[in-house]
Amino acid sequence: MRITQGCFSFLPDLTDDQIRSQAQYIIDKGWAVNLEYTDDPHPRNTYWEMWDLPMFDVKDAAAVMIELDACRKAHGDRFYIRLSGFDASHGWESVRISFIVGRPKTEPGFRLLRQEGPGRRQIYATQAYAADRPEGDRYKS
Amino acid sequence: MSLFDKRLTPTEAPKRGRYSAGVMEYRDMGYWQPDYEPKDTDIIAVFRVTPQDGVDPVEASAAVAGESSTATWTVVWTDRLTACDKYRAKCYRVDPVPNAPGVYFAFIAYELDLFEPGSIANLAASIIGNVFGFKPLKALRLEDMRFPVAYVKTFQGPATGIVVERERLDKFGRPLLGATVKPKLGLSGRNYGRVVYEALKGGLDFTKDDENINSQPFMHWRDRFLYCMEAVNKAQAATGEVKGSYLNITAATMEDMYERAEFAKELGSVIVMIDLVIGYTAIQSMAKWARRNDMILHLHRAGHSTYTRQKNHGVSFRVIAKWMRLAGVDHIHAGTVVGKLEGDPNATRGYYDICREDYNPQNLEHGLFFDQHWASLNKLMPVASGGIHAGQMHQLIDLLGEDVVLQFGGGTIGHPMGIAAGATANRVALEAMIFARNAGRDILQEGPQILEDAAKACTPLKQALDTWKDVSFNYASTDTPDFVPTVTPAE
Numbered sequence: 001m002r003i004t005q006g007c008f009s010f011l012p013d014l015t016d017d018q019i020r021s022q023a024q025y026i027i028d029k030g031w032a033v034n035l036e037y038t039d040d041p042h043p044r045n046t047y048w049e050m051w052d053l054p055m056f057d058v059k060d061a062a063a064v065m066i067e068l069d070a071c072r073k074a075h076g077d078r079f080y081i082r083l084s085g086f087d088a089s090h091g092w093e094s095v096r097i098s099f100i101v102g103r104p105k106t107e108p109g110f111r112l113l114r115q116e117g118p119g120r121r122q123i124y125a126t127q128a129y130a131a132d133r134p135e136g137d138r139y140k141s
Numbered sequence: 142m143s144l145f146d147k148r149l150t151p152t153e154a155p156k157r158g159r160y161s162a163g164v165m166e167y168r169d170m171g172y173w174q175p176d177y178e179p180k181d182t183d184i185i186a187v188f189r190v191t192p193q194d195g196v197d198p199v200e201a202s203a204a205v206a207g208e209s210s211t212a213t214w215t216v217v218w219t220d221r222l223t224a225c226d227k228y229r230a231k232c233y234r235v236d237p238v239p240n241a242p243g244v245y246f247a248f249i250a251y252e253l254d255l256f257e258p259g260s261i262a263n264l265a266a267s268i269i270g271n272v273f274g275f276k277p278l279k280a281l282r283l284e285d286m287r288f289p290v291a292y293v294k295t296f297q298g299p300a301t302g303i304v305v306e307r308e309r310l311d312k313f314g315r316p317l318l319g320a321t322v323k324p325k326l327g328l329s330g331r332n333y334g335r336v337v338y339e340a341l342k343g344g345l346d347f348t349k350d351d352e353n354i355n356s357q358p359f360m361h362w363r364d365r366f367l368y369c370m371e372a373v374n375k376a377q378a379a380t381g382e383v384k385g386s387y388l389n390i391t392a393a394t395m396e397d398m399y400e401r402a403e404f405a406k407e408l409g410s411v412i413v414m415i416d417l418v419i420g421y422t423a424i425q426s427m428a429k430w431a432r433r434n435d436m437i438l439h440l441h442r443a444g445h446s447t448y449t450r451q452k453n454h455g456v457s458f459r460v461i462a463k464w465m466r467l468a469g470v471d472h473i474h475a476g477t478v479v480g481k482l483e484g485d486p487n488a489t490r491g492y493y494d495i496c497r498e499d500y501n502p503q504n505l506e507h508g509l510f511f512d513q514h515w516a517s518l519n520k521l522m523p524v525a526s527g528g529i530h531a532g533q534m535h536q537l538i539d540l541l542g543e544d545v546v547l548q549f550g551g552g553t554i555g556h557p558m559g560i561a562a563g564a565t566a567n568r569v570a571l572e573a574m575i576f577a578r579n580a581g582r583d584i585l586q587e588g589p590q591i592l593e594d595a596a597k598a599c600t601p602l603k604q605a606l607d608t609w610k611d612v613s614f615n616y617a618s619t620d621t622p623d624f625v626p627t628v629t630p631a632e
Contacts, residue, residue, distance in 0.1 A: 003381035006574055008570045010344060010600055017581070023581040027426060043383045077219040084313070091499050091517065094304050096313025096577075112378040124374040124409065130340055 001109035004042050006082060006099035016065060019083065019101050023061035026085030032056045032107050034066050034086055035071050037079040039104075039138040040131055054086055068101060077105050078139045104139035145329035164215050167203035171226065172212065179250040182289045186268055187510045188247045189238060189282040191453055196277045198333030199235050202247030205281065206230040208272040210255060227252050244453070246284065258295035258348040260466050261421040267500035269456060280454035283536050286463060287511035288534045293355060294516055296467040300431035300438050302519025303497065303544050306471060309411065310346065310383045315361050315575045316543050317389075318348045318567055321526065321550035330360045334368030335415035336560060341384045342554055343564025348372075349548065351390035352416045352443035361507070362392075370408040371423060387414035395423060399430065406434050414472075417461075428469025439524070440470035450618055454540055459488070459508055462495045466521045479498035479533050484539065485618035496521040497544055508622035522546060530609040531570040535588020538574050547571070558606050569595055 014022075026033050033055045036048035051071045058064060064083075071081055081102035084095050092124060111126040130138035157163075159170070167173070192201035204212075210230035211220070220333075236247040249528045257263040273281050307313055322328070322336045337348045348369075356362040376384045390401035390413050398419070405413045413436055415427050424440065431438040444502055448455035458475075465473050475492040476484030491507035497520050501513040525541055526548035535545055549567050556563025573595035578584045584591065594605035 001381075003380065004344065005311060005382050008572050010215075010565070010572045010599075011576060011595075018576070021580040022576070025581075038563055041381055045376060046311070091520075092304055092306055093312045098311075099314070110378040110381060112374060120369065121408070122374075126374070126378045 001107055003080070003100070003103065003107055003109075005041070005043065007097055008099045013103075014099075019068065020061045020065055022097075022099065023064040023083065025062060026097060027059060027064075027098070029085065029087070030083035030089075031087045033058060033061075034084045035064075035067055035081065037071060037075050037081045037102075039079050039135060040128065041080050042110075042128055042131070044125060048080075051081075072102055075102075076090070077102065077140060078136070080104070106139070125134060144241030151475050160215060160216060160218055160221060162218070166200055167212060170203075170212060170216070171229045172210075172232055173199055173203035174204040174231040174233055177250060179194070179233065182253045182288065182291055183250040184253060184256065184264075184292060185287040185511060186249050186251070187286075188249065188286045189280075189284050189453065190235075190245045190247045191243060191278060191280040192245075193277050193279050194271040198237075198245045198247075199232075201277055201332045202232045202245060202249070204275060204277060205247055205272055206232040206249045208269055208275050208311050209270065210251060216397045223369070223443055229257060230255070237620075241496065241623065253289060253292060254294065258292070259297075259425075261425060261464050265421060273454075278618060282452065282454055283456045283460050284506070285457060285510040286460055287513055288463070288467070290514050290516045293467065293514070293518060295427075295471045296518065297432060298466065298518035299438065299471045299521045300428050300469050300473045300519075303522050304373070304520070305608045306437055306522060309435075310385070312346060312383070314543065315571055316538070316548045317522075317542070318344065318564075318571060319347035319524070319526075319546050319548040320345055320553040320564070321349045321355075321548060323351075323353050323356060323550055324570075326357070327359055330364030330368040333360060333365055334372040336554065337386050338372035338375055339560035340564045341373060341386070342379045343561030344380075345371070345384075345444045345553065346382070347385045347387060347546065349387040349413070349439070349550075350393075350414060352389070352441040354389050355391055362458045363404065365403055366401075366408055366410075370410060373410070383411065383618070385437070387412050389414045389416070389441075390427070391416045391419055396424060398423065398427065401516060402427065402430055402434070402436070406436060410436075412437040412439055414441060414442050415470075418444045421464070423608050424465070424468045431471070432469070437471045438469070439472040440474070441464060442474045450619055454624075456503040456569075457508070457620070459491055459495060461511070462492045462521075466496060466515070466518060470521065471519075472522045472524050472546060474526055475621065477525040477527055479529060479536050479613065485621045488618070488620060488622055489540075493523050493541065493545070496523045505624035506622060508624075524548060526550065529575075531567050531605045532589075532610050532612075534567075534570040534574045534592060534594065535584040538571075538578060539585045539588075543575065552609065554604070555608075556601065556609040557608055558601055562601035563605065565599065566601040569599040570605075604613075 035051035038048040083101045084098035087096040108129040110126045115123040145543050211228050230251045232249045234244045238244040320340050342349050373384050388405045390398050392398045449458040476489040478486045486507045491509050524546040530552035553563035577591045
């Protein structure tokens with residue numbers, strides 16, 4: 001399967017040039033680029049690990065690409081990596097755009113757990129197959 | 142100031158005492174005050190007034206002020222037991238409507254104390270109460286309102302708001318995608334859930350009950366909720382994304398609605414929906430319930446066209462949009478411009494600004510008569526639904542921006558290769574267009590080429606474009622802002 005979180009998961013994987021164009025868009029909007037990674041892609045896992053602090057003062061997407069390369073070297077294809085733009089302006093103060101820029105080669109996906117309740121009710125839980133293993137050891141490189 | 146200022150000076154002293162028993166013209170009773178300067182704390186309304194033949198427009202407008210505030214048809218001495226000068230609404234300006242002989246815009250200021258805090262029902266009972274049936278008027282329309290910050294702050298506002306909705310759904314940077322399950326009536330719960338599953342798995346964020354899906358013989362509500370949540374959870378596991386289905390909790394009584402809302406919550410739904418026809422009080426009750434229960438509240442504007450569509454009589458949708466932001470819903474259908482339902486591009490832009498901005502400057506071209514501060518009230522996500530398809534993606538994003546739910550019902554379910562393929566086509570078209578826009582391309586000009594290029598890697602999109610490429614709904618709008626008297630054609 002292919003996890004389709006983020007803004008561009010239905011497009012073919014982005015090339016570095018394409019990632020750079022979107023990073024520059026974020027910078028030109030006055031937002032801060034942020035890189036995060038995880039090997040627990042549960043849809044409710046809000047807090048991915050931060051790759052250093054958000055790049056509040058970076059004005060050139062080339063610098064973002066250097067950070068992205070470093071993040072890839074450290075965490076390779078055993079993690080998901082996402083790039084987001086954070087807008088600190090009043091009334092928003094949250095993420096403006098977020099998309100996946102790196103993912104493991106194979107994505108086994110999620111199992112849907114069911115617990116039978118009264119009145120045909122099901123209590124559902126979504127669990128990544130990979131999550132059975134400890135953090136850092138979940139996806140093969 | 143108004144054209145009437147010179148011709149129609151403030152009335153000289155009435156011939157008899159103000160409080161002598163009998164009938165007196167409204168303009169003489171204090172409801173016409175051309176020198177009045179509205180206070181920052183006043184509520185202001187602008188009406189489109191069509192007086193009966195022979196009725197003076199200023200007297201007609203003063204009558205609107207009177208009948209929507211303290212007046213009755215005759216002088217009453219009991220006015221003198223009150224601070225009646227303060228409580229009288231004051232018509233302070235009357236302008237002829239451009240290119241509409243015999244029709245006038247009347248501007249009326251209302252003292253804030255006339256209104257109960259935080260109650261749309263109370264506001265509506267005054268402003269659109271008795272006065273719309275008043276015989277000396279042929280027709281009357283409430284065009285726009287300005288609310289002082291002190292009044293705005295008495296309302297909860299949208300239960301969730303655009304920003305928190307996006308955070309909860311973990312979806313940023315693009316419009317959300319939805320579809321209304323079709324056929325709107327007749328599916329069993331089991332078959333209904335099939336449509337939901339296919340559409341969500343294929344790439345939509347939301348599916349939606351239609352306005353008249355409640356609890357009918359072919360599908361009772363509990364059955365629908367159970368099957369829909371099975372579909373939502375399966376799609377969530379299949380994609381790794383948060384998914385939702387607007388479960389319509391509209392019902393005959395508040396007790397029924399609360400029961401359905403609670404059940405939706407127990408099943409883990411992120412969103413419920415209501416119809417505008419349940420009434421303002423019920424809407425505010427559900428908005429409070431939604432805030433208490435971390436639920437997104439979708440409003441389907443069922444019934445609004447009965448009073449919003451014709452220019453001469455009723456209530457403009459921009460007023461309904463303002464009331465609904467105060468009342469506290471999170472989603473509101475606000476028009477598509479290019480789709481099958483009524484919506485002038487300029488007027489629609491005005492509705493979207495009311496939903497999404499913290500401050501609306503006066504913009505007569507967009508139908509906004511007044512500056513409006515929203516005082517950090519949550520933002521309300523507009524929904525574009527009805528007769529739109531993937532081939533219009535560039536126009537939709539250009540017109541409506543990215544904080545909007547685009548709902549492709551027929552454009553998803555009617556796809557020749559099935560529902561999931563239809564959903565995928567829409568999602569790919571959307572992502573490709575947002576990507577191109579961010580990368581600096583002129584999507585309005587290059588849109589068709591961008592879609593064609595995206596379709597090379599996505600057969601469902603190619604099929605969608607082939608199926609619907611020539612479909613458009615180009616009709617003149619019946620409701621356009623009259624400061625720009627020409628009708629703007631849909632693209």
